[in-house]
Amino acid sequence: MRKLALLIAITVISFSCKNESKKEVMKKENVKEVIKVKKYPEALAAVFEKHGGIDSWNKMKTLSYGVNGEEHTTDLHSRRAVVNSSDYSYGFNGENTWVSDTTKFKKDPKFYYNLYFYFYAMPFVLADDGIVYSEVKPLEFEGKKYPGFKISYKANVGNSSDDNYFIYYDATTKEMSWLGYTVTYFSKKASDKFSIIRYNDWENVNGFLLPKSLTWYQKNEQGNPTEPAREPTVFSLPLLSKASLADSFFEKPTK
Template sequence: MKKVILLLIIVISVSCKNEAKKDVKKEVIVEVKKENFPNELGKVFEKHGGIKAWRNAKVLSFNKGEEVHTSDLHSRKIVINSPKYSLGFDGKEVWLDEETKGDYKGNPSFYYNLYFYFYAMPFVLADDGISYSKVDDLIFEGTNYPGYKISYASDKGTSPDDNYIVYYNPKTYQMEWLGYTVTFRSKKPSEKYKLIKYNKWENVNGFVLPKEITWYNKDEKGIPTEPARPATEFTLPLISQGKLADSFFEKPIVE
């Protein structure tokens, strides 16, 4: 009888332990990227579609004139195709199609991602290795546009001394202006900012991306005065969560 009672106690004990094990849930640790940009810029990103949605996107494409610019948003591989030439970045080096070298007059290393940065505003201003600092408002036609300066760590990109300043509408938080420096050739920091007005935007799969931008002249106080050149227009925009094959960004093989 004692053996029976002892056996029942053991069976009940084991059964309770098994039930307890069933109730134990594994703790799932989800790593959340900690953002370091100011709250105001977070509102700007949100106005343009949200930084989380942007980081889930994989491919960005747009036309500038006859050029088709296509970028992998994660690896930053890029290819530019036009009727006369093609160039790109395959993740390791910048290339220019051998058969079209005579048709392209610029510097591929400078140009391959130039308009990607202008077009992917303001989201590229949330890349890793960026520091932010508040700057004086930009004043244009009686409106004050608050701004933040963006600086890069010394190991980021081919021109880490380049700086950007994003100016936004204080009521809507939509981006309105971009100031930027060019240090590709000099390799030295500069305080000479070029200025672009983001004239028109359009909704592309939930993202507010530029449709037209205009470079502006400035007076001696840095206040924009008038357009420096005709507006640059972007057409046929596309942003997708689909991924392109690595071979898409490789230099064409000359047979």
């Protein structure tokens, strides 16, 4: 029912936006559009393109998907988010995080409201502002090498600017294959210890390759993956739209 309501809301908003955009065409037909071009490493740009393209991704406004019994909805531009389950909801309204029932959801919403978003919206979240790119040695798995990049953040960017990500891709297909990452949110200290996830199960969602599932892996002493650490995390009912949801959607429920 929540997914159906979300689809209806997006459809209504999209229709309204189309009507408004027609009115604006006459006003702006002689105005040249100014596009801010970002620069990424050439090899990483090829990965973005393989997965649907950064320019196309930036036109999308709403992302929704299900995972672990929760439905996650994110505004891709403001990064406001709502997570709903049968027992609770929590989210971020652009200024503050909130929880509908702290007796049923006792975790820190500031950490969890966008946790799966960062895993699911790969590789596109690795094109955010304030990112610094550097090449790293390839990752090796079953005799194959995967070239990669380290993604670090400038100071005071996001909740954990000391976090690092490591993206590894298939040199032939350009598909993203692995993600290494560190977590500094709770300790607030930089860490060399990283986890690694395999991305090898993709599906087409409105023209973009997004993960249908992903699997955490164990590592050897060289930091290369060896075998699955647990069962895959599966995503369901993905929705990606150019329509934005109302501000009220991201507020804490009154009841």
